[in-house]
Amino acid sequence: xxKFKVSDRYVILLNLIRAIKMIMSLDEIFxxxxxxxxxxxxxxxxxSPLFDGDLNEIIEAALKDARTLISGxxxxxxxxxxxxxxxxxRVRDPETIxxxxxxxxxxxxxxxxxxxxNLLRNSAIEASSIAYVTKAMFIRVNALVENIETDSGIIEAxxxxxxxxxxxxxxxxxxxxxxxxxxxxxIGNRDIEVIYMDIFERGLASAAIITGKRTGEAPDxxxxxxxxxxxxxxxxxxxxxxxxxLGILEYADGAIVGTYFKRDSNVNNEVNQKRVKIFMEKVxxxxxxxxx
Numbered sequence: 538x539x540k541f542k543v544s545d546r547y548v549i550l551l552n553l554i555r556a557i558k559m560i561m562s563l564d565e566i567f568x569x570x571x572x573x574x575x576x577x578x579x580x581x582x583x584x585s586p587l588f589d590g591d592l593n594e595i596i597e598a599a600l601k602d603a604r605t606l607i608s609g610x611x612x613x614x615x616x617x618x619x620x621x622x623x624x625x626x627r628v629r630d631p632e633t634i635x636x637x638x639x640x641x642x643x644x645x646x647x648x649x650x651x652x653x654x655n656l657l658r659n660s661a662i663e664a665s666s667i668a669y670v671t672k673a674m675f676i677r678v679n680a681l682v683e684n685i686e687t688d689s690g691i692i693e694a695x696x697x698x699x700x701x702x703x704x705x706x707x708x709x710x711x712x713x714x715x716x717x718x719x720x721x722x723x724i725g726n727r728d729i730e731v732i733y734m735d736i737f738e739r740g741l742a743s744a745a746i747i748t749g750k751r752t753g754e755a756p757d758x759x760x761x762x763x764x765x766x767x768x769x770x771x772x773x774x775x776x777x778x779x780x781x782x783l784g785i786l787e788y789a790d791g792a793i794v795g796t797y798f799k800r801d802s803n804v805n806n807e808v809n810q811k812r813v814k815i816f817m818e819k820v821x822x823x824x825x826x827x828x829x
Contacts, residue, residue: 609813
């Protein structure tokens with residue numbers, strides 16, 4: 538019997554995933570070193586408590602932020618229903634799902650870069666369905682292989698249902714999955730490095746996301762260093778990255794940036810082109826340094 542090393546088994550698993558054309562790797566989504574994904578935080582959608590009744594205004598604001606991110610030089614866009622507070626564990630309202638699909642489709646029609654979806658709080662199946670019909674390239678999943686306690690209630694890991702749903706759709710999609718996601722506490726006592734390995738080996742994710750405890754807070758650099766040593770799969774910084782702490786990007790394979798790109802670093806403001814451009818210029822310098 539042939540015996541495989543852990544690293545060999547991991548390579549075989551990745552090749553199997555790619556062979557069945559279901560999950561895209563991070564490199565397939567972004568053909569660049571350390572991709573930066575800018576966030577379009579949507580205004581309250583139909584079906585959410587704070588919706589004001591004007592979908593066209595929501596679409597225009599989203600397109601404006603998307604255009605600003607693109608002109609600023611980001612490598613991808615993540616569309617998120619950030620203002621649908623308080624968040625449901627899974628979005629079931631047809632009007633919310635329909636509105637999200639319309640907005641994502643409009644952004645994709647006007648975007649030369651990959652677009653993804655985060656349908657809070659953990660509506661990964663709905664997000665993957667929207668991605669399928671709009672041709673979005675990836676989704677973000679807050680609870681893929683771990684159960685978490687949140688302000689929305691107890692949320693169960695969605696990986697088993699999600700992967701079967703994607704298989705049923707015959708879709709090919711990137712899965713960016715959080716570990717110990719912000720605004721939540723993990724249930725159980727599995728070490729973070731175990732969950733990190735499970736994200737890829739059991740959850741079939743494209744990349745793991747590490748965040749701080751709250752929106753706009755950076756992750757613990759020691760966790761990034763730990764996961765870099767294990768090196769089971771790509772790690773993205775999911776919150777709190779700014780010009781001031783850009784050096785921590787050295788220990789990650791990319792980042793999702795929302796708050797810092799907003800005017801005055803206020804998550805409720807519009808995206809500021811100057812902030813995006815200056816940030817991306819620094820990222821380009823960091824990329825060159827890593828290649829030398």
